[in-house]
Amino acid sequence: MSTHRHTSKKERSYGKLAVAGLLTTSVALLGTAGVYAGLSATATGAEQVSSGSLNLVLSNDVGVGFSNFTGKMAPGDTDNVYVNLNNTGSLASAAGMTLGVAGNPVNALTSGSVPGEGLTVTATQCSVAWTLATGTCSGTTTPILTTTQVSGMSTPVALSNIPALVAATGQVAHVQVSLGLVATESSTNGVPPAATVQGLSTTLTYTFTELQRTGVATNQ
Amino acid sequence: MHGSTHRRAVRTVATAAVLLLGVGVVPTIAHAAGIGGRATGSEAVTVGTWGLTAATTSMSFTTNTAQTTTATNTGSIALSAESYVVTVSKPFFFTPTMTVYECPVAWVSGACSGGTGTQIGGTLTAGTTTTITTTTSLGVGASLYLEVVPAGVFILTTTVTLTPEVTSPAQLRAPVRTMQ
Numbered sequence: 001m002s003t004h005r006h007t008s009k010k011e012r013s014y015g016k017l018a019v020a021g022l023l024t025t026s027v028a029l030l031g032t033a034g035v036y037a038g039l040s041a042t043a044t045g046a047e048q049v050s051s052g053s054l055n056l057v058l059s060n061d062v063g064v065g066f067s068n069f070t071g072k073m074a075p076g077d078t079d080n081v082y083v084n085l086n087n088t089g090s091l092a093s094a095a096g097m098t099l100g101v102a103g104n105p106v107n108a109l110t111s112g113s114v115p116g117e118g119l120t121v122t123a124t125q126c127s128v129a130w131t132l133a134t135g136t137c138s139g140t141t142t143p144i145l146t147t148t149q150v151s152g153m154s155t156p157v158a159l160s161n162i163p164a165l166v167a168a169t170g171q172v173a174h175v176q177v178s179l180g181l182v183a184t185e186s187s188t189n190g191v192p193p194a195a196t197v198q199g200l201s202t203t204l205t206y207t208f209t210e211l212q213r214t215g216v217a218t219n220q
Numbered sequence: 221m222h223g224s225t226h227r228r229a230v231r232t233v234a235t236a237a238v239l240l241l242g243v244g245v246v247p248t249i250a251h252a253a254g255i256g257g258r259a260t261g262s263e264a265v266t267v268g269t270w271g272l273t274a275a276t277t278s279m280s281f282t283t284n285t286a287q288t289t290t291a292t293n294t295g296s297i298a299l300s301a302e303s304y305v306v307t308v309s310k311p312f313f314f315t316p317t318m319t320v321y322e323c324p325v326a327w328v329s330g331a332c333s334g335g336t337g338t339q340i341g342g343t344l345t346a347g348t349t350t351t352i353t354t355t356t357s358l359g360v361g362a363s364l365y366l367e368v369v370p371a372g373v374f375i376l377t378t379t380v381t382l383t384p385e386v387t388s389p390a391q392l393r394a395p396v397r398t399m400q
Contacts (some may be wrong), residue, residue: 054257056258056259057259058259063399064400066261066262066263067400068263068265069264069265071266071268072266072268072296073266073267074270074297074388074389074393074396075388075389075395076389076392078395078396078397079263079265079400080397080400081261081263082399083261085259087257093257109265132399135397179263179265183267183388185388186385186387187271188384188385189385190272190273190295191271192269192271197267198267198270198295199268203262203263204262204264207258209257210257210258212256
């Protein structure tokens with residue numbers, strides 16, 4: 001019992017010594033750091049920067065814009081919708097824009113599984129708003145997408161001749177988007193062929209994408 | 221115990237390496253893509269069906285008596301024309317002929333509203349297959365009444381198969397242009 005108490009006291013004194021040693025070392029290190037801080041020098045400069053934005057807004061030009069084709073489409077029919085594409089950001093867009101079209105569900109209307117058949121898209125720009133009643137442009141028309149199979153638009157395709165969207169911010173393009181159907185097939189005694197586009201439905205999503213102008217290196 | 225600590229250390233180093241690699245790659249991709257503006261719109265569409273169905277497609281003739289059938293537009297698109305593939309069998313020793321007529325109403329005792337109806341195509345000879353076409357417009361659900369009139373000697377059975385056929389876009393209604 002007495003021996004144990006003696007040993008315990010001895011351990012406590014070793015602990016005190018260790019703590020004292022650590023404190024001394026810390027104070028010494030802080031002192032050294034203070035010396036170094038005293039020798040450093042600082043110079044500062046300020047530069048303000050704001051990042052631009054690139055916003056593409058889709059809205060109705062005339063009519064209801066993108067909506068549902070309520071009838072039963074037949075080969076040769078066209079459904080025209082009229083939309084505005086407006087660059088509302090603070091950056092000009094690059095010289096180019098793409099349009100991708102995806103169908104849901106994917107079927108023979110959009111997949112190209114029946115060669116030469118399926119839905120097609122054509123896009124034309126008008127310099128002024130379109131006339132809904134006649135589907136005509138009283139200004140100047142510019143084709144921006146020739147008739148293209150939707151099956152080839154799952155990967156966005158480049159639109160052409162769209163200067164109004166390229167030039168600067170705030171520009172508006174009045175675009176007619178025409179949906180068509182190509183189908184050359186025969187039904188025998190009321191039965192369509194095995195590979196057919198007849199009686200199918202899908203919902204198309206059109207995605208217009210513009211990219212920012214090329215980065216600018218400024219020296220000042 | 222020691223082994224476990226070592227494994228933790230190795231795992232930590234590996235995780236840090238992956239994170240560093242990720243941080244290095246992400247800015248590269250972002251820089252290449254730049255800023256993009258995107259706008260989307262959607263449009264639903266349903267395609268119609270086109271087809272003409274005959275109530276009877278096969279007729280057997282042993283006498284000179286005419287037979288009738290009814291062809292109905294069972295699709296969802298109106299038709300501007302219809303075709304029929306007609307095959308006339310060839311009995312031994314005889315060569316009978318067939319003629320097809322149409323009528324907008326049902327035939328009554330071999331007459332179309334008191335008349336003979338309208339002939340489709342020419343005279344069809346035994347042992348041939350011929351496609352005949354009419355340009356009668358047929359709305360969705362509407363029917364056309366056909367009569368096959370035989371001529372010649374009918375001692376042996378002669379079979380006529382008449383199969384309606386509709387081909388797009390030529391035989392469908394005129395294309396419609398919609399602005400909305």
